[in-house]
Amino acid sequence: MKSAANHIELIFSEEGKLSHLPNYEFRPQQREMAEAVTSALEGRSHLILEAPTGVGKSLAYLVPAILHAVKEKRKAIVSTHTKNLQEQLYRKDIEIARSLVGHDFYAVIFKGRKNYLCTTRLRNALRQQRQLFDTGEAGELLRIQEWSQVTRDGDVENLPFTPSQSVWQQVCSEIGTCSSMVCGPHCFFQKAKRQAREATVVIMNHALFFTLFAMQDAEEYFLFKDDFVIFDEAQTLESVAGLGIGKSISRAQVLFAVHRLYNPKTKKGLLAKHRSKHHKELCAQAERATNAFFEEVQMAVRALSEKSTTLRIRTPRFVSETLSRPLQQLRSAVREVEDDEKSKVAKDELVAAKRLIGEAEMLVEEFLEQSDSALTYWVELSSGRFQNVHLNTAPTSVADSIAPKLFKKGTSVIMTSATLSVNGSLAYFQQRLGAYDARTLILDTPFDYQKQMRLVLGKAVPPPDNPAFEAAIPEWIYGSIARSRGKALVLFTSSYLLRKVAESLRGRLESEGIRLLVQDGRTSRHALLGEFKNDIHSVLFGLDSFWMGVDVPGEALEHVIITRLPFAVPDHPLIESRMELIARQNGNAFMDYTLPEAVLKFRQGVGRLIRSKTDTGMITILDSRILSKQYGRTFLLSIPRCPIELLGPDGGAFQAEMEEVADI
Ligand code: SF4
Structure with a gap:
């Protein structure tokens, strides 16, 4: 053998x-x-x-x-x-x-259970549709029923339309309602689990x-x-593990749990058929209490910070605990209904709904208590028509919270x-x-960067902390785009600057036949990338998500322009608390966290250029701190060696050696 x-x-x-x-x-x-x-x-x-x-x-x-x-x-x-x-x-x-x-x-792809249709819940939802759904939702439910007859895997991704959350959440597999003993072998999720086990x-x-x-x-x-595990794209492990282990509860989630029992506005829900007004009134009361509680959270956040949408909470009980009682009352009432319910399926739905309310109650309570000093607690306000409010917790140190369990022996x-x-x-x-x-x-790279890539450094560009930077940067970007006649991905760190530069350059670029594509929230990332690949003279202005995962081999992308070194602003509570932890442990938050994080992101940005052995092109860095600051050396020494040019005050380029530049 x-x-x-x-x-x-x-x-x-x-x-x-x-x-x-x-x-x-x-x-x-x-x-x-x-x-x-x-x-x-x-x-x-x-x-x-x-x-x-x-x-x-x-x-x-x-x-x-x-x-x-x-x-x-x-x-x-x-x-x-x-x-x-x-x-x-x-x-x-x-x-x-x-x-x-x-x-x-x-081999199988395994997904979370909420991706799979639960046929037992679907049958139940169909029976109760008048009680649970409005006309539009009932239409969706019927389409899901038709699909359930033909789908082989019950995976929502293969449903020919995107269902609304209110419908899918009522028919997907759910932990509290799931009983394979009752449902028998024809269950999509149990099948997926069995396949994963095999x-x-x-x-x-x-x-x-x-x-x-x-x-x-x-x-x-x-x-x-x-089992053993291989993590590919491991660069995101710290952030994903932190959020995966952390917990979150939002106004929308609590309202969803309450409305699942009864929605006073639509008059739909599991309790809709019950004659007792008392239970419906308890749902209305829980709804009012939820809105009042999260509005108080929102006001407290606004009082502490007018503009920020995320705020770290350091004080236990920073708002009064007004939600527990109405949620508890509702749970007790559901328990009574549950005892009287004859149908096993309807009973299971009530148990699951009650469990959701209980979980919401516990998460809000834990958030307000702030009893775990290893966690960071923060509130996040989302924008849009329905302003949602999230209460989040995550471990400050992922290493402390997961390493002993993850990096085990054997x-x-x-x-x-x-x-x-x-x-x-x-x-x-x-x-x-x-x-x-x-x-x-x-491992070494299989590419020949000396032949395939050129690095152009904007030595004469005013540094980003200089007031002249904002006025000067559009011209430097324009000059850089002209050097490659389009075919450029321009990476920004601020949406404000991206919009400003796009406004100022659009007319000039388009008059020269260079199409400008902008990540402005109106077109999806996928569509922007598709257009960028198809129109080889186009230019794409992108933010955060374009620094990684963009794979455009060939002539459509021959130039990556980095407008600013990607230092994260320490305004996210998790970043802030991680930096504080480093300082408490006698480290240097800038050198031990901010700089390496920025270097990794910078390397991701640079890595967009050369995707195959036949690709060639240039990287232009318009943040002159890469030359003027001591830390610039760490950025330069972290990317592949290649010929370097420096951009002078008139935009003209002259050659330099990597050693010479890194030693400046
Ligand atoms: S086993 Fe669970 S997911 Fe499967 S049909 Fe039954 S309740 Fe639904």
């Missing part, structure tokens, strides 16, 4: 099985990665691995994971941040891996992983018996991404997650 190392050699070597695939090119880094993953899995140890774009990292972890899981009868969980990558793994890479490993195996590879997203992980108490595994956590290191080291990432026992490895 061949060892895992033999298999890797047979597949990833220059003449290996992989080399027979069309368009395949041998990359030593890919083999190195496959060997490192194999060794971590065999040694049941943890690994952090930076695999630059072009290495072919999906196959380099999938193949060893499958070989190991099949041989040892274990289960591989592959967790990603984006749905795009999940789809790519499932539809393309898993199939290639299948053709390489010589074993048959089963599968060798289970693909899911980070958010679901950490939500399920937070509910698990098992010492020796994560989610399934004898199994493996493999974390990979194209962008994890700062200044050539993975220490920052390792320390943020508390993965001190993990082996670290940074």
